[in-house]
């Protein structure tokens with residue numbers, strides 16, 4: 001039974017559909033990320049859930065009750081904004097207490113609940129500060145405390161970490177997941193940083209041009225992208241072309257990749273030419289010549305734990321391979337020399353439109 | 354050391370400007386203390402006689418109270434209207450928006466005399482008799498552009514997600530306006546109100562067209578009095594106005610901080 005449901009939700013701006021018949025079901029306590037390129041409708045969708053934008057069609061249901069006709073102040077959603085959106089004229093305490101005051105909570109209870117919320121985000125002692133006296137990370141934590149203190153039904157975060165520097169970002173995202181799991185709150189986390197989405201989500205909704213292309217766990221999204229867009233958007237891929245040499249039986253075909261023949265467990269029409277994707281880290285390099293596709297090493301880039309090899313074959317097809325330095329010592333590979341590459345057939349990602 | 358000279362030059366220049374600005378005020382203050390029957394600077398002797406003399410001129414007091422009342426009314430109404438219009442103009446797209454902006458800006462371009470004549474014509478056309486209310490209406494038209502300029506400046510760059518955050522926490526639109534929006538643009542609104550108050554209190558040109566024998570504001574009173582007499586009563590009245598202004602500024606400074614008030618940006 002899902003807790004938050006979007007049913008055929010549509011949003012139109014100036015006659016263009018920005019969100020197209022979107023369907024989404026989120027279970028209670030789940031953390032779902034919206035991941036997608038700029039302008040794909042993440043913020044728009046979130047704003048419709050929060051009530052800042054009206055839906056132009058469809059329904060939004062929370063805990064069995066439709067909410068899409070309610071004004072934002074009646075929806076009991078907690079929102080954390082990209083730019084924190086703290087009240088500049090109120091102290092940290094007043095910011096966090098604001099939602100409780102509106103709910104006519106008694107003074108004593110406000111005090112204890114604010115204290116509890118600030119402790120959760122590790123800001124005890126900052127009650128009397130004004131937002132301008134806090135760092136970005138601290139402001140974002142206040143904003144999180146302010147959203148959570150009212151015990152909302154759903155927590156909505158719109159790129160909450162994108163104004164922070166890389167290191168703090170990583171710390172904060174762990175902190176957010178930690179709190180989210182402890183409170184057990186149903187959460188939507190908007191981001192366009194895929195590493196962030198992969199790291200923290202229970203499930204990721206990959207969005208493209210107002211649709212959800214795929215909604216799946218991070219592992220599934222990464223290893224089994226269902227659409228062409230998801231394959232290209234998540235992680236990096238090389239595009240390779242295979243020509244079907246012959247169909248072996250109903251489930252197997254022999255495919256030639258630039259002369260390197262491999263049996264794929266799928267039925268493909270003879271002589272057809274098919275595009276596949278292969279991730280750089282799924283490519284194996286062999287120093288033996290003729291042990292797969294023969295390629296020339298254009299360049300190697302040392303990236304710490306791994307090395308990236310930029311290669312091309314005799315048809316001038318460029319291929320990138322990332323190999324851990326523990327697997328292949330980069331000193332053994334010379335730029336300008338020939339090596340061979342291969343891959344396991346199950347690591348090939350099909351391109352489906 | 355090389356930097357010291359230009360800095361000294363700048364400071365010296367600033368000092369000259371300040372002296373130039375402050376000189377008339379100082380002249381008025383000192384002249385009001387003269388023992389002579391006519392206005393002279395530097396004053397001859399020192400006396401507070403021209404202040405006690407005011408007791409014999411209750412009409413100055415009446416005019417003063419009228420001016421204060423008109424200025425208050427103007428400031429309040431024009432701040433309310435100006436603030437609401439600013440929000441409409443900054444936040445909403447509607448037909449005729451540019452026209453409104455131009456119209457609002459026009460009193461800043463039209464000479465006040467022309468405006469006074471126009472107002473007089475208009476009032477006699479619609480048959481509105483001279484009254485403090487008629488004056489207040491005139492001053493509202495005169496001061497709304499000031500208010501709007503200042504409030505619009507504080508609204509530009511206002512982060513609307515702050516209001517969304519309040520709504521999200523359960524605040525209705527009224528609460529959002531009074532508890533969130535207004536406190537944040539407060540400096541612009543207060544600056545606008547002060548400008549409106551001072552402009553109205555200070556106005557001679559428009560008031561001259563609208564006054565009657567029983568509606569005479571202080572600037573008009575001083576102006577007409579000076580046409581017949583030129584005794585130091587004028588300077589003592591002016592000095593009182595100056596001192597009141599100073600007190601007003603000090604109070605505002607204490608309560609809000611003038612520096613903050615006149616920064617049109619919110620921090």
Ligand SMILES: Nc1ncnc2c1ncn2[C@@H]1O[C@H](COP(=O)(O)OP(=O)(O)OP(=O)(O)O)[C@@H](O)[C@H]1O
Pocket residue numbers: 013014018036037038039040041042043044045192
């Ligand atoms: N108020 C609006 N009026 C018209 N078009 C809008 C409005 N708000 C958003 N759009 C358009 O809708 C599309 C989706 O915008 P949205 O803000 O949801 O994107 P996003 O996925 O959040 O992107 P980003 O990652 O850049 O934040 C964009 O093409 C945008 O130009």
Ligand SMILES: [Mg+2]
Pocket residue numbers: 042043044
């Ligand atoms: Mg966005």
